Amino acid sequence: MALLGQRSDVGEFRRRYRWLVLAAIGTFLVLVGRLAQLQIVQGDLHRAQARKNIIRERSLATTRGVIRDTQGRVLAANRPSYNVHMTPAEVDLTETWPTVVKLLAIEEPEKSELERKIKDIQTLPSKEEKKRGQQLLLKVDVDRDAVAYLETHARELKGIEVSPQPVRYYPYGELGAHTVGYMREVGSEDLVRLEERGYRAGDRLGAVGVERRWESYLRGVRGFKKIVRGVSRRDDVQEVESRYLEEPRRVEPIPGRDISLTLDIDVITSIEKAFHGQLAGAVVVVDVRTGRILAASSKPSFDANVVSGGSGVKAVADTFRRLNADPLKPSLDKTISAAYPPGSTYKPFSALAALADRLLDPTTEVDCHGGYEYGKRFFRCTGVHRKVHLHEAIVQSCNTYFYELGARVSIDKLASVGLDYGFGVKTGIGINPEARGRMPTRSWYTRRYKEAFRGGFTLLSAIGQGATTVTVLQLALAYAALANGGTLYQPQVVRSIETSDGTVVQDFPPRVRRLIEPDQEHLAWVKAALEGVVTEKNGTAYKERSRDVDMAGKTGTAQVSHVTPRGVDPGKVWYFNRDHAWFSGYAPSRSPEIAIVVLVEHGGGGGKNAVPIAMRVVRDWQKMKEKRLSAKDDAAVGTKAN
């Protein structure tokens, strides 16, 4: 029997075999083409990716540079802190989790949120995806007891990990916080921009002040160590590592540079004490011979430790909410970032402008009847000073004299002398956003008010009111220039940059911004008057003088525009309407070394409120100087004796 019917006709298929063969070979050739693309053309790319898969770069943390004051005392350093992370896929929700919650005192909304995340990750379908689950931060800056417990019970507490992270530490807390600055965590928005500079999520960087400006020096460079994934479980560690790890396998971190500041924490401490009882303001002390800043204080201040993130994201956010809501603006650096009307402390510069244009001389006499009539307006004086010359006008702060001066001098001359002394332009100190202040000119007024310029503006400018504003730092540098005979220095806060072992890498010698070259005779008349403010019976600072303080200067009481800042309790409006109290001066009066500017915001009269602070700070500075000198002498004697 035939196995199959006889009608078997294979002819129908004949023509199709060739096509099938061609199609099969063609398809395989496509596969070969793709293989060639993957393995030969993109081979290096894929090898690199494969290596990346198995190699972990474990980063080796660097240490941020230390910031010191001029005497070598630490203003910003690092302290160890411990953060607890968890790998959700490995956490045992029933057994160990309650222990962890209790130990770390994780509170309710956070606790259920974390539990939800753990459950989400643990119910993912495949093992590979679970592996990919990242670590979550449980708690920052855990106390030592908890760290000790976690480390001794590491075996039972699967998925819980303690990682050390150094936290910035500011031993002096609020003192000089605006200048030294503080740290902030790298946010997700700026991570995009900062990633190429090597920052990672969770890193901290300087947010304000020196910390920010000198970030690139302080920061240091992270090191790394390459490891092969899971290599510790293998017995051929050496072989595997030498096979897959390219050199260099380990790069040590480079610690950040240390920075020595020109600040003297003793001076800042004395300002802090002297300011006690006043709410808000700023003090700057500069060395008149170098432009170095010995102290800069802005009140109220804040604790740099709290805002630097050691205590966790929430604590930082709360602190900032509080700081930003405060009408006294504690986060504002009032020495640099805000401009105020200088009031009478500006009078020496008005006088120098008028003297330079020969519009008056010391014999010019003005009769003060308590004010000055100009056009249809009456400009008030602080009192009735009768017949005054330049000297008395400064000593007693007679406005009438300066109104007369303002009537004679042009506003543009006032502005140009002001610019010579560094007003109206940024000082270039380099830290914190700098306010420019304003030296109004005729064209400024026409642009601003779109009407004809009025002479009354010049009268107001002459007494440091009107549109004239200055920063505390500008005023201090300008008084330093008066004191040193006309040299305007570049302000400096950084004295030198050092390696972590103390070798000086870069030193910053004083830099002169401008030689003003005022007429020395004019300067002598003005300086004599500034001395008189403190030493003469009717001087505005006389009542508050200390016998043991040798200081010259000028008081000021600046009127405040009666616009109450937002968010102020109506019951406290009276405070925000009070005048700013000023004192600007230098010491010692005959051979000046430091210039000091005190601003008490809404402090009232300058003589009564600002002068005592300046007196106290200068007295402390004098004592400190003597103590340091004798210590040096003792040391010198000591070495000789040896």
Add this chain to the structure above:
Amino acid sequence: MALAGRMMFRRGPAVDMKLMFAVVVIVTAGLVNLYSATSVYADTATRARLADIYVSQVYWMVVGGLLAILVAAIDYRHYERFAGILYAGGVFSCGLVFVLGNSTRGAVRWIQLGSFNFQPSEFMKVLLVLMMARHVHNDHKNEPRTLVDLAVPGLLITVPVVLVMAQPDLGTGLILSLTAATMLMMTRIRKRTLTAISIAAVSTAVLAWNHGMKQYQKDRITSFLDPEHDKTGIGWHALQSQTAIGNGQFLGEGFMQGTQNQFGFLPDQFSDFPFAVFAEDWGFVGCIFLLSVYCFICVYAIHVASQAKDRFGAALATGIGALIFWHAVFNIGMAIGVLPVVGVTLPLFSYGGSSVVTTLVGLGLLMNVSMRR
């Protein structure tokens, strides 16, 4: 085996040594590769058992080989008579899966037989080839076939495909359809009919996408089109596979040295992605070699078909060639990222008893036709 073949058919047909050699090469390479693929588990505590699956693969190869010899020994023309019954039995067991089946990963594919898990859909592949060959054999006419003529073979294909797809097993359904379709393409079909079928196929695909397919099946396709934005992890698998293959470069990382495999970056490396393991270990050179052997078997099957004495043998050889071809193309295609990940085995490389036995029995049938041309 060759010797046994000669002894068995002393005066009968001779064993086709070329085909035999090609199969032995693939079997050997497949076992060696499986050893490399599973060696990654040797050190693990929980999955150490998996390191030994190449041993059971050897057992299955032996079982499959013996079955293949048996299948090859009996003149293939006898099978024509039993094709109908075998086909019916296959369809029945595919249906039985829904009653008795074991479920893994949400799909019912296996029937427990004693201590074995038996996967009817795998055997259905060869049974369908037999059935289609029988149909093609009996359906000979000179004028091109119309849609009406294709109704019967269409039904023969649809029934098992629907059952398999419902398990759901997209890959096997696809292989069944493509293999049977390839066999039908051997006959003359009217151009209009072909156009109509193509349109129907496209609209069915659209309908299936919108109503019939499970989300994970859709995910496989979307993640193929856009692997970077894949959320399910399938696209990630496909990318890791391509990285592994690319990492092989020209000469490969060396046997058991592929890092993507050894460090556990290849998912399902012994079932879905054995090719990635092979390509990483042996490089472009190894891949060319392996593809050549697969290509040889496919082309050789057509060669055997072209020399077959009858339509049944020709269709049978073509069908087996198509089966191997589509398996290899789909599996390698998904490993190298030109086709979506649909879970198709690589013949004699992927781990799995049903798959190995089916493939070897199929090759036995091919050998059978080859020996009696």
